[in-house]
Amino acid sequence: MNIRQLQFLVALSQEKHFARAAAVCNISQPTLSSRIRQLEEELGVPIVERDKRYIGLTVEGTRVLEWAKRILADCEFLEQELSELKGGLSGRLTIGVIPSALPVVSLLTSPFCVAHPGVKVTVLSRSSVEIQRQLQDFEIEIGLTYVENEPLKHVKTLPLYQEHYILVTATDGPLAGRETVSWQDVSAIPLCLLTTDMQNRRIVDQAFRQANCEVSPQVEANSITALYSHVRFGRWSSVLPQAYSAMVGLGDSLEAIPITAPSVSHSVGLIASDRDPPSPLASAIMAETAKLDLTDLLSTV
Structure with a gap:
């Protein structure tokens, strides 16, 4: 089992189509199918339900996918941490933001980008439910969302301002x-x-x-x-x-x-997964944002 096989599995679960997943991974469809079958043989369980087309993942495949996402996230976190030790964070920080907070997010990303010029930032408009799910699935590193109104699970929070x-x-x-x-x-x-x-x-x-x-x-x-x-x-x-x-x-x-x-x-703030070790990029933007007084900034705009 290797990292590329896990990447192929995650791509297949997202695209739900062998040809599209192969295109995302920049490989041929036969190569992707072969590597998935190889992973099934190595683990000794069926992962993908097949007919003439992709049907879905088996029960075992769903569990393998969960582990694959964790392993790939840990590999990415390791690369981020090593880049910081070499002289500065690098990588891509993906932020999920509720629509009502989109006008505010630049107050966070601007000082973060000044402090960490080697990091690229992607801002995605998402509902609060999608933000929680994507944090759990390692699709985003951080969320800007409501922190008190509806239950949040397995996250750490940084309240920023009252909406x-x-x-x-x-x-x-x-x-x-x-x-x-x-x-x-x-x-x-x-x-x-x-x-x-x-x-x-x-x-x-x-x-x-x-x-x-x-x-x-x-x-x-x-x-x-x-x-x-x-x-x-x-x-x-x-x-x-x-x-x-x-x-x-x-x-x-x-x-x-x-x-x-x-x-x-209602209180709006940053949320990040409470897993250990944490995402270096998530920790970095949490630290930079903690220096800000957004209530004061919004009152003076």
């Missing part, structure tokens, strides 16, 4: 010009909101329920940019994180009004 909520609406809209609005006020106007698989939407729905009102938005999207576009060019308003207007700005045609009665806030 507050605003109504983003046209300057000539029915609620324009107010200093604050209530959740009941907001429920009475046409809305576009994030999709229900997003924790932000579940938070917003809970706030409406606490105010004894329900909403049924005509437009839903899993992107805050899409919501902003609908508010700017359509007849809708939206409930967005206050950090969005602070970081991105709204232009002259829109305004942001704080939502109160009740006042709602």
Whole structure:
């Protein structure tokens, strides 16, 4: 058994197709099939269910896949740690970020990249559930997500700031010009909101329920940019994180009004797997971010 065989197995599980997995691995399909069969012979168990095409993994194959991901992650962590000992971290840091925190992530990645110029960063928009799953599957090193609202398992956390909520609406809209609005006020106007698989939407729905009102938005999207576009060019308003207007700005045609009665806030921060040894890249961005006061930064933007 060798590292390449494990890489082939992980690619096959992700692509669910022999030819596509072979293309990802830059090898021929017969070579990939042969190396997977060789792995099955070495371990003495069937790993892949086959017919004329890929069907899935066997029970044994699922367990082998879990171990393969751990082993490959440990190999990557070892390479990162050795690069740091040689003179500086290198590699690629992949961050999963909930849509509501995407405008904020540059406040973390910018100082990290200055401190670690040899590291490349990939930012992915993900739901909070996807972030947890991808941490467990070693597909990302770190997540920027809610840290208190819904249960988190097998992670360490670094709370960074409180997410507050605003109504983003046209300057000539029915609620324009107010200093604050209530959740009941907001429920009475046409809305576009994030999709229900997003924790932000579940938070917003809970706030409406606490105010004894329900909403049924005509437009839903899993992107805050899409919501902003609908508010700017359509007849809708939206409930967005206050950090969005602070970081991105709204232009002259829109305004942001704080939502109160009740006042709602939730903690957003970094999460990383609590496994030992930890990912050197995850530990590095945790350390750099711990030096920041994001609450102060967001208030001065």
